[in-house]
Amino acid sequence: MPFRVKSLETIRSYTAKHQLENLNLKKSYFLRFLRNVNIVESAPLRQKNEIVPTMMAITDDEFARLRGLVYDRFGINLTKEKRSLLVGRLQKLLKATGFTSFKSYYDYLSTDKTGKALDELINRVSTNYSYFYREEAHFDFFKKNALPAIIKKQTRLNSKDIRIWTAGCSTGEEPYMLVMLMMEYLGINYNGWNGGVLATDISNTVLEVAGKGIYPEDRTSKVPAGLKKKYFICRDNSQNEVVDRVKKEVTLRRFNLMNKEFPFKRPFHMIFCRNVMIYFDKPTRDALILRFHRYLEPGGYFFIGHSETIGRDQDLFKYIMPACYQRI
Numbered sequence: 205m206p207f208r209v210k211s212l213e214t215i216r217s218y219t220a221k222h223q224l225e226n227l228n229l230k231k232s233y234f235l236r237f238l239r240n241v242n243i244v245e246s247a248p249l250r251q252k253n254e255i256v257p258t259m260m261a262i263t264d265d266e267f268a269r270l271r272g273l274v275y276d277r278f279g280i281n282l283t284k285e286k287r288s289l290l291v292g293r294l295q296k297l298l299k300a301t302g303f304t305s306f307k308s309y310y311d312y313l314s315t316d317k318t319g320k321a322l323d324e325l326i327n328r329v330s331t332n333y334s335y336f337y338r339e340e341a342h343f344d345f346f347k348k349n350a351l352p353a354i355i356k357k358q359t360r361l362n363s364k365d366i367r368i369w370t371a372g373c374s375t376g377e378e379p380y381m382l383v384m385l386m387m388e389y390l391g392i393n394y395n396g397w398n399g400g401v402l403a404t405d406i407s408n409t410v411l412e413v414a415g416k417g418i419y420p421e422d423r424t425s426k427v428p429a430g431l432k433k434k435y436f437i438c439r440d441n442s443q444n445e446v447v448d449r450v451k452k453e454v455t456l457r458r459f460n461l462m463n464k465e466f467p468f469k470r471p472f473h474m475i476f477c478r479n480v481m482i483y484f485d486k487p488t489r490d491a492l493i494l495r496f497h498r499y500l501e502p503g504g505y506f507f508i509g510h511s512e513t514i515g516r517d518q519d520l521f522k523y524i525m526p527a528c529y530q531r532i
């Protein structure tokens with residue numbers, strides 16, 4: 205039975221609020237569930253005689269090739285359940301650019317030397333959903349425990365460096381939130397520190413959005429009122445813009461986490477890689493976790509998404525709280 209979605213944003217904010225986004229529920233169960241909480245209506249999607257846009261067909265071989273390419277280049281594991289998602293995300297591009305089959309698109313991808321084709325691909329294939337204060341227990345821990353501990357340690361070492369990296373920062377909500385909390389904690393002393401946040405992502409589309417720092421109301425609704433008043437400017441159409449003094453503390457860079465070497469001179473005090481590794485398979489996650497370990501200071505904090513785990517039977521990190529570890 206088809207359903208009519210009341211509003212995509214309603215679903216997004218509901219699933220985010222109740223942390224349902226990463227549960228991978230079977231679509232039919234999920235829709236039934238959303239109908240029960242009155243988020244979708246059970247009504248036919250289309251009127252009789254209405255023209256229904258057709259999904260472009262993808263053969264097993266075409267899917268296998270594209271899947272292999274996405275995995276090799278970006279680490280993203282498109283399981284067979286993601287097949288229609290892939291078609292859905294790419295068919296508009298294919299139609300707009302005149303490709304009549306996924307085979308011809310794949311040939312273009314493999315022969316394009318400019319890198320533009322792969323850029324377009326990752327911009328479409330990656331899932332970039334994010335919002336301010338997501339998984340707020342981490343931000344509370346950051347403010348009350350992790351940041352004070354690092355500041356204490358650095359003060360003892362007579363250093364003014366705080367090195368934080370958000371890997372897979374998407375549209376910037378996570379790094380901006382961290383800067384706001386650092387500014388709150390350090391107050392007028394913030395400028396005396398070499399703080400800020402390095403924020404990286406593979407998708408240039410999301411980095412452009414992050415650079416602008418302008419967000420619709422639903423992305424900022426979880427920010428405590430006091431912080432919102434202080435660190436955002438309310439623009440027209442319920443858009444909230446991060447103030448410049450926060451923006452300039454975030455260094456945005458394009459970076460593929462699949463790169464074998466990380467180009468950093470000094471290890472970080474904290475790494476946030478939240479809701480990114482969920483798209484990778486276990487061998488990719490394990491290899492990446494080893495690299496994160498190498499680029500964290502001993503005692504440095506490692507935050508991952510709440511639906512992710514690095515397991516407790518390893519001797520690289522100490523478990524601190526759900527989805528938060530400390531480098532041993």
Ligand SMILES: C[S@@+](CC[C@H](N)C(=O)[O-])C[C@H]1O[C@@H](n2cnc3c(N)ncnc32)[C@H](O)[C@@H]1O
Pocket residue numbers: 277278279280330331332333334335338371372373374375378404405406407410459460461462477478479480483509
């Ligand atoms: C769902 S967002 C997570 C955003 C934010 N960390 C959060 O928790 O709200 C996942 C991000 O990971 C990025 N990503 C996926 N594969 C990547 C890779 N190989 N290298 C760097 N970033 C990647 C995507 O482009 C996307 O913006």
